[in-house]
Amino acid sequence: MLDYTHVEDLSAADIARLRAVYEPLTASVRELIDATIRTEVDADAVAAAKAEIDSAAARLRAAQRDGSFGIQFGADGDPMPWGNAVIGVRNPCAPPLVIRKEPDGSVKSDFYLGAAFEGPPGHVHGGVSAKILDHILGDAASTPGVHRLTGTITVRYRRLTPLGRLRSEARVTHTDGFKTYAVGHIADSTGVTVDAEAVFIEPKWARD
Amino acid sequence: MLDYTHVEDLSAADIARLRAVYEPLTASVRELIDATIRTEVDADAVAAAKAEIDSAAARLRAAQRDGSFGIQFGADGDPMPWGNAVIGVRNPCAPPLVIRKEPDGSVKSDFYLGAAFEGPPGHVHGGVSAKILDHILGDAASTPGVHRLTGTITVRYRRLTPLGRLRSEARVTHTDGFKTYAVGHIADSTGVTVDAEAVFIEPKWARD
Known part of the structure; x- marks a missing residue:
C-alpha cells in the first residue's frame, strides 16, 4: 500500500552533507x-518581495522530484x-518537532x-x-522498522494553548495483539493544556 | 481570555484591496x-535561492505587526x-480551506x-x-459572532488518505445547553477515509 520509492544508499556523510x-x-x-503573515509593508514592497x-x-x-518527498533511507536503514x-x-510548515526517546520508552519534544x-x-x-x-x-x-498508523485518536482541550514555547510528551500504556495504546499531552509553562489517547495499528503488510 | 486587538474599521473596498x-x-x-521540499538542485543553486x-x-x-496576526474585523463586523x-x-501553511455553508446548515470544502x-x-x-x-x-x-471552541474531538482513520484533491464535510447533530455536537469526514474520489465527532463549547465570555 505504501510506496517507499525513494530508497537510496546514502552514507552517514552523504546525509550530513544533504542536511547542511x-x-x-x-x-x-x-x-x-512568518514574515508573510505579519508584514505591514506597502503594495510596492510586497511586489518586490514576491x-x-x-x-x-x-x-x-x-530540478525536482516527482510528487511528494516520500521517505528516503540511509545505508544504515534509518528512515529520513x-x-x-x-x-x-x-518541510517549512513543520515546526519541526525533534522527538527524544527516553530510557523508559516515553517520548518528549520541546518546540x-x-x-x-x-x-x-x-x-x-x-x-x-x-x-x-x-x-x-x-x-x-x-518501534524501529515498524511505524504504526493511527486507528483512532481522541483529543481533549482543557484550556487554550498560548503560542510560544511548548512541550509535548507521550507514552504507550498497553498493547493488545497488533494494537498499541498510547496517551500524551501538550503543556505550556504552567501545565497541561491538551491531552490525548489513541490506538495505533500495525499495518497488515508489517505483521509477521 | 481572547484578545481581539486588531479591530479596525475596514470598508469592503479596503478589504478587497488588502486581499489583492x-x-x-x-x-x-x-x-x-512545495519547491523547497521537492527540489534536487545543487548546493550553489540552493544558496542562490536562499x-x-x-x-x-x-x-x-x-514593517510588521507584533506577534501573531490575530483577527481583524471589517466595518460590517465580519471576522478576517x-x-x-x-x-x-x-498563512502560506494553510491549504487554505474555503468553507461553504449549505442551506441545511452543513459545511463543505473541496481542497x-x-x-x-x-x-x-x-x-x-x-x-x-x-x-x-x-x-x-x-x-x-x-454561528455568526460566536466561534465555539473544541472541547473533545475523536478522529477515526478508516484507511490512508492519498495526497491530492479531497473533500471535507461536517454538520451539527444536536445541542445541549452550551455544548454543540458535530460530525464530519474527509473523502477522496472513492469515499470516506477519515471521520470525526466532536463537542464544541461556547466560551464563557460569549454566554448571554
Whole structure:
C-alpha cells in the first residue's frame, strides 16, 4: 500500500552533507512564512518581495522530484522522513518537532509555535495541537522498522494553548495483539493544556 | 481570555484591496514551500535561492505587526482570520480551506493537499486530517459572532488518505445547553477515509 520509492544508499556523510545544504534553506523559508503573515509593508514592497520569491522558487524547481518527498533511507536503514508535515527537516510548515526517546520508552519534544500555527487570537489552533499529538503518540507507539498508523485518536482541550514555547510528551500504556495504546499531552509553562489517547495499528503488510 | 486587538474599521473596498495585495504573495510562498521540499538542485543553486528568500523576508519585515496576526474585523463586523492555520488567506501553511455553508446548515470544502502535508509516503499525515476536521467541525458548530471552541474531538482513520484533491464535510447533530455536537469526514474520489465527532463549547465570555 505504501510506496517507499525513494530508497537510496546514502552514507552517514552523504546525509550530513544533504542536511547542511537543505536545513538552512528550510529555516529561511520558515522565517519567510512568518514574515508573510505579519508584514505591514506597502503594495510596492510586497511586489518586490514576491518577485524574489518567485525567482527563488523557479531556481529550486529547475530540478525536482516527482510528487511528494516520500521517505528516503540511509545505508544504515534509518528512515529520513524529511518531508513530513510534523518532523520534516525539509518541510517549512513543520515546526519541526525533534522527538527524544527516553530510557523508559516515553517520548518528549520541546518546540516553538509562532504565527503560522494560530487559531484563536494569540493561541495555537486546536487542529494544530491535534496534529502534533497524533504524531508524538504515534512515535511513542512505533518501534524501529515498524511505524504504526493511527486507528483512532481522541483529543481533549482543557484550556487554550498560548503560542510560544511548548512541550509535548507521550507514552504507550498497553498493547493488545497488533494494537498499541498510547496517551500524551501538550503543556505550556504552567501545565497541561491538551491531552490525548489513541490506538495505533500495525499495518497488515508489517505483521509477521 | 481572547484578545481581539486588531479591530479596525475596514470598508469592503479596503478589504478587497488588502486581499489583492497579500493573496498573490501568499500563493507565491505556498509554491516556494512545495519547491523547497521537492527540489534536487545543487548546493550553489540552493544558496542562490536562499539569498533571494532572505532578501524577500527582510523586505517584508521592514514593517510588521507584533506577534501573531490575530483577527481583524471589517466595518460590517465580519471576522478576517487571515493568519489562521487552516483557512488563513495570508498563512502560506494553510491549504487554505474555503468553507461553504449549505442551506441545511452543513459545511463543505473541496481542497488540495500537496507535498507539504505528507505523512506516510504519498499520503496525508494523519495529524493533518485531524487538523482539518477540527476546523471544519468547529465551523459547522459555530454561528455568526460566536466561534465555539473544541472541547473533545475523536478522529477515526478508516484507511490512508492519498495526497491530492479531497473533500471535507461536517454538520451539527444536536445541542445541549452550551455544548454543540458535530460530525464530519474527509473523502477522496472513492469515499470516506477519515471521520470525526466532536463537542464544541461556547466560551464563557460569549454566554448571554
